[in-house]
Amino acid sequence: MSPLMVLFALAKIVVILLVLLTVVAYAVWFERKLLAHMQCRWGPTRVGPHGLLQPLADAIKLLTKEDLTPSEVFPLVYLLAPFLSLVTALLAFAVIPFGPETRVGGMDLFQIADLDIGVLFILSVSSMGVYGIALAGWSSNSKYSLLGGLRSSAQMISYELAIGLSIIGVLLLTGSLSLRAIVENQAGAYWGFLPRWNIIPQFAGFVCFLVAAIAETNRLPFDLPEAETELVAGYHTEYSSMKFGMFFMAEYANMVTASCLATLLFFGGWHGPVFGPAILQALLPLLWFSLKVLFFLFLYVWIRATLPRFRYDQLMAFGWKFLVPLALGNLVVTSLVLAIRWS
Amino acid sequence: MPAEYIPIVIFLVLATLFPVVTLLAAKLVRPSSPYAAKLRPYECGIEPESDSRGRYTVRFYIIAILFVIFDVETIFLFPWAVQFKTLGVFGLIEMLIFLGILVVAYIWVYAKGALEWV
Numbered sequence: 001m002s003p004l005m006v007l008f009a010l011a012k013i014v015v016i017l018l019v020l021l022t023v024v025a026y027a028v029w030f031e032r033k034l035l036a037h038m039q040c041r042w043g044p045t046r047v048g049p050h051g052l053l054q055p056l057a058d059a060i061k062l063l064t065k066e067d068l069t070p071s072e073v074f075p076l077v078y079l080l081a082p083f084l085s086l087v088t089a090l091l092a093f094a095v096i097p098f099g100p101e102t103r104v105g106g107m108d109l110f111q112i113a114d115l116d117i118g119v120l121f122i123l124s125v126s127s128m129g130v131y132g133i134a135l136a137g138w139s140s141n142s143k144y145s146l147l148g149g150l151r152s153s154a155q156m157i158s159y160e161l162a163i164g165l166s167i168i169g170v171l172l173l174t175g176s177l178s179l180r181a182i183v184e185n186q187a188g189a190y191w192g193f194l195p196r197w198n199i200i201p202q203f204a205g206f207v208c209f210l211v212a213a214i215a216e217t218n219r220l221p222f223d224l225p226e227a228e229t230e231l232v233a234g235y236h237t238e239y240s241s242m243k244f245g246m247f248f249m250a251e252y253a254n255m256v257t258a259s260c261l262a263t264l265l266f267f268g269g270w271h272g273p274v275f276g277p278a279i280l281q282a283l284l285p286l287l288w289f290s291l292k293v294l295f296f297l298f299l300y301v302w303i304r305a306t307l308p309r310f311r312y313d314q315l316m317a318f319g320w321k322f323l324v325p326l327a328l329g330n331l332v333v334t335s336l337v338l339a340i341r342w343s
Numbered sequence: 344m345p346a347e348y349i350p351i352v353i354f355l356v357l358a359t360l361f362p363v364v365t366l367l368a369a370k371l372v373r374p375s376s377p378y379a380a381k382l383r384p385y386e387c388g389i390e391p392e393s394d395s396r397g398r399y400t401v402r403f404y405i406i407a408i409l410f411v412i413f414d415v416e417t418i419f420l421f422p423w424a425v426q427f428k429t430l431g432v433f434g435l436i437e438m439l440i441f442l443g444i445l446v447v448a449y450i451w452v453y454a455k456g457a458l459e460w461v
Contacts, residue, residue: 006349006353009349009350009353010353012350013350013353013354013357014357017354017357017358017361021361062369063365063368063369063372063373064369064372064373064374065373066373066374066375066376066377067369067370067373067375068377068381068382069382070382070383070384071379071382071383072384082362083359083362086358086361086362087355087358087359087362090354090358090361091351091354091355091358093354094350094351094354094355095351112350112351112354113347113348113350113351113354114347115347115348115351120421138396140384140395141384141394141395141396142384142385142386142395143384143386143395144385144386145395146395146396146399147399150399150403153403153407154402154403154406154407157406157407157410157414158406158410160410160414161410161413161414161417164414164417164420164421165417165420168417168420168421168424171421171424171425172424172427175424175425175426175427175428176425177421177425232385237385238384238385241369241373242362242365242366242369243366245365246362246365312460313459313460316406316458316460317458317459317460320409320458321453321458324413324449325449328442328446331420331442332439332442335427335435335438336435338427339431339432339435342428343431343432
């Protein structure tokens, strides 16, 4: 790579990172506002119109709070844990394509790096996030934190299995691990009107993926690691100020990544009706992608407002006794059907 | 080929710098007045009874072991899924045998009660 290309890549990455952080900040606002309206409340209204400046106010508050390091923690691990959580959560974004290949000066605009192992990269990076939570729970020297950390690691590794298995159905259809190739494969329509999204041939896989993704990001109804009413705040009980903020941001960044992944794998990515002048044709795919991601974020909040929290034994039983066999069955059926069709 | 990973390294550096800079910036503006009671682990205002890093249930350990076995299985499935068309019927039958052995193991684990959480 020439120095100019590196500079260009740097500028692109800074822009994408800023957009990502803004989306993460506003995901918090979106969730609070939506949840409030679903419960007949107003939500944030004081800071700016419709509380739109609330994320900014939250950031200032977190920055100016006292940062306590409780006695008897392992200082290095205690400091490392929020870093691990946040950096891995952000890093998963490096392979997500937002729109069709648009090359300017030999560099793709809408993706940081098109790895041919994109899916594996996301799986491996997001599973590194378990370390952040487990280490935070263990190093804090608090019983709540330890319980939260243990629960969370067990939950995340169990549901990671279901995620991995449910994605394989899509890989069988596509024959590639590159996220861009997976989306390109979903172009067009069945019988002229039904979009060729993977959700149609892979419905069982989609359900499995969605449930496992919610559990993997520790969101309700699977938020056992935090469980305010029993564990106070779980693994981040002993964290304050910006370190707490980092865990918070990591959780929402993971939500955004999971929504993007669901969009790319099952909802046809940026595919949608494209029309009008050239500039509109270039921008519409971005709009479709954003709308689909927003739909999944909405789904997260909707599920949170609707369902109560699971019990821990129910959670583990659901993961191991229902989702894993379902994903395995889906995998076998998909491969058999494909083999019959191709032979 | 490795050139594709350069943007990822840049991204990693920036993503690491962001929390570092935020923490350093916060250090300039935040107050700091710790004292012993404030630094005690949170236990609803009661004096902590014992050390927090005690023993915990063996179930977590069993889950971790099962995860290793089944996750390795998933890793084997990925390359097969990508090369499904090329490997054809031979690959399909091989993989069905592999999955069959694993299903036997799964049923055994189930019957032994390793998946129960009491």
